[in-house]
Amino acid sequence: QLQLQESGPGLVKPSETLSLTCTVSGGSISSKSYYWGWIRQTPGKGLEWIGTIYYSGTTYYNPSLKSRVTISVDTSKNQFSLRLSSVTAADSAVYFCVRRDYYDSRNGMDVWGQGTTVTVSS
Amino acid sequence: DIQLTQSPSFLSASVGDRVTITCRASQGISSSLAWYQQKPGKAPKLLINAASTLQGGVPSRFSGSGSGTGFTLTISSLQPEDFAAYYCQQLYSYPLTFGQGTKLEIK
Numbered sequence: 001q002l003q004l005q006e007s008g009p010g011l012v013k014p015s016e017t018l019s020l021t022c023t024v025s026g027g028s029i030s031s032k033s034y035y036w037g038w039i040r041q042t043p044g045k046g047l048e049w050i051g052t053i054y055y056s057g058t059t060y061y062n063p064s065l066k067s068r069v070t071i072s073v074d075t076s077k078n079q080f081s082l083r084l085s086s087v088t089a090a091d092s093a094v095y096f097c098v099r100r101d102y103y104d105s106r107n108g109m110d111v112w113g114q115g116t117t118v119t120v121s122s
Numbered sequence: 123d124i125q126l127t128q129s130p131s132f133l134s135a136s137v138g139d140r141v142t143i144t145c146r147a148s149q150g151i152s153s154s155l156a157w158y159q160q161k162p163g164k165a166p167k168l169l170i171n172a173a174s175t176l177q178g179g180v181p182s183r184f185s186g187s188g189s190g191t192g193f194t195l196t197i198s199s200l201q202p203e204d205f206a207a208y209y210c211q212q213l214y215s216y217p218l219t220f221g222q223g224t225k226l227e228i229k
Contacts, residue, residue: 046209046220046222046223047209047220047223048220049217049218049220052218060216062217063123063217064217096165096166105213105214106153106156106171107172107213108156108158108168108170108171108211108213109156109168109211110168110177112165112167113165115165
């Protein structure tokens with residue numbers, strides 16, 4: 001079945017850019033049936049939706065992060081990526097990549113990566 | 123942004139109990155609500171779509187109901203593996219938002 005796997009540095013310095021990649025296996029990121037996205041979780045703020053991308057490149061971002069976030073897709077590698085610039089300690093979190101149904105907007109995120117912990121510290 | 127408020131935040135119950143968790147939205151979201159279960163150190167698991175549709179493979183003791191601004195997740199007879207955190211999420215409009223969570227503990 002389809003699996004998602006996050007990868008990237010676990011430690012990022014303040015003011016630098018956090019970069020994570022999600023590799024899709026067992027299915028195609030070019031499927032017209034799904035959105036792909038990122039969610040993060042902290043003990044203080046709980047679960048926070050970061051953004052979503054469709055295989056065509058159409059993106060939706062959380063306004064609270066929009067000025068710092070870029071989500072992109074690489075169909076040739078079956079991957080999508082997150083870049084978050086000018087990070088602070090508040091961006092320390094567990095980051096999850098997720099899949100969501102494109103055709104029924106009432107459906108939630110049905111596939112999640114295992115999550116990767118990112119700490120922002122000098 | 124649409125705010126989701128879950129209650130209670132903590133719930134203590136015993137195996138075999140029937141429990142209900144409530145999620146209230148700050149504005150109407152039709153039936154665009156999902157429920158998740160999360161165990162420590164794991165990713166959330168999708169339980170319910172569209173407020174009341176059970177995701178494939180989820181036991182039938184889980185059920186969801188509601189529309190508009192009020193929603194409930196019910197577990198009809200708690201099993202040991204059900205002790206976890208539960209979250210609601212609205213999918214009605216961007217930004218997608220989550221409730222703060224309900225931690226279900228063993229009494």
